[in-house]
Amino acid sequence: MKNFIGLFLLLVLIGCGKKTETIRGISGVDGTDGKSCFVEEINTGAIIKCDDGTVVEIDDGEDGVDGSDGENCTVSKVGNTAFLVCGDSAVEITDGQDGQDGQDGQDGEGCTVSKDCYFN
Numbered sequence: 001m002k003n004f005i006g007l008f009l010l011l012v013l014i015g016c017g018k019k020t021e022t023i024r025g026i027s028g029v030d031g032t033d034g035k036s037c038f039v040e041e042i043n044t045g046a047i048i049k050c051d052d053g054t055v056v057e058i059d060d061g062e063d064g065v066d067g068s069d070g071e072n073c074t075v076s077k078v079g080n081t082a083f084l085v086c087g088d089s090a091v092e093i094t095d096g097q098d099g100q101d102g103q104d105g106q107d108g109e110g111c112t113v114s115k116d117c118y119f120n
Helices: 002-016
Strands: 037-042 045-050 055-059 073-078 081-086 089-094
Antiparallel strands (some): 045 055
């Protein structure tokens, strides 16, 4: 009985081991190559031509309705304030406060000047 149990446990352990299996599928059929197309601009729109002989013409659309005329604007300045007026709308533009001074830059390199200098 001990031999039977030992053999059973051995078979169970062997059966539970990590098992890898590779299943190779069949390769698919290659697809057909695509066809190149190009666009040619013409006076009335464009033509699309493809290597397979397909030709499609695209005509320009009709012009849209003209928009309404814009309003004339005026700018006037009173002191440090400017006024932009367009129709019934007005915008006041004033000078802002001065910003903080920036940091001093690095000193430049020295140079010499002579009376025999030529510039190209």
